[in-house]
Amino acid sequence: MALLVKRSVKSPGILILTVGGSLDANTSSQLEAEVNDLLKGLARGLIFDFELLEFISSAGIRVVLMAQKELKKKGGAVMMMNMQPQIQKVFDIIKALPDATIFSSVEELDDYLAKMQESSRR
Amino acid sequence: MKLTGEYEAHIKSLEKIGDFLVRNLDSDSLSKTVFFDLKLAIEEIFTNIVKYGLQDQQVAKITITLQVDDEAVHVEICDSGIAFNPLNAAAPDFYIPLEERKLGGMGIFLVKQLMDNVSYRRDENRNILTIKKNIC
Numbered sequence: 001m002a003l004l005v006k007r008s009v010k011s012p013g014i015l016i017l018t019v020g021g022s023l024d025a026n027t028s029s030q031l032e033a034e035v036n037d038l039l040k041g042l043a044r045g046l047i048f049d050f051e052l053l054e055f056i057s058s059a060g061i062r063v064v065l066m067a068q069k070e071l072k073k074k075g076g077a078v079m080m081m082n083m084q085p086q087i088q089k090v091f092d093i094i095k096a097l098p099d100a101t102i103f104s105s106v107e108e109l110d111d112y113l114a115k116m117q118e119s120s121r122r
Numbered sequence: 123m124k125l126t127g128e129y130e131a132h133i134k135s136l137e138k139i140g141d142f143l144v145r146n147l148d149s150d151s152l153s154k155t156v157f158f159d160l161k162l163a164i165e166e167i168f169t170n171i172v173k174y175g176l177q178d179q180q181v182a183k184i185t186i187t188l189q190v191d192d193e194a195v196h197v198e199i200c201d202s203g204i205a206f207n208p209l210n211a212a213a214p215d216f217y218i219p220l221e222e223r224k225l226g227g228m229g230i231f232l233v234k235q236l237m238d239n240v241s242y243r244r245d246e247n248r249n250i251l252t253i254k255k256n257i258c
Binding site: 001022024025026055056057058059061062086090093094 | 166231232
């Protein structure tokens, strides 16, 4: 199964990576290259949309953690949304989630981003 | 019934292994969770052998044997590399903040958590890793 990665802009500085298919040891370098490219630009927030993701292994989780680590250095954050239960379970087992923000829907994410913007205006 | 697949010790083989698993395990009698967990465990073990176990060899094959009975799926993963027991890898240290945590050992930790039994033996110059996942 191949990996699908699509990039879109949610709002200025906030990017969405829609990741679908299989994020495994064979395909994770594709996502890694995409993330590294995004990190070169200015990004305060990176949202992984995992709705279409069917499979993830530790190689895939490494890329998400790498993104989290690099963005945190720049004062940004990684967010995740639409995780299927089997994907969430893998993150749970290696306790990779406490530092990340997870949303179950676009509405939830929008609320969060609106609040984030409000607080940055103050 | 036993089903065996033989694969080049290369990360690229994962795609073929995925097909092999879909063909032989992805059926109505197995839950999606069981299939997902097995696929994950097999990929982690395979990747681990490719990365660490076969460094001394130019060409090597890894064989995967599946056996399903009423209670469980049994998988045997064999290679003829130097003696290497991946189960000895240290588990990730969860007390260290994620940013500083070394990411090695994560795959094998997942295997141990997701499977009902995992064991290693060395037999006639082969490494044999056996995993078992209960069906119900």
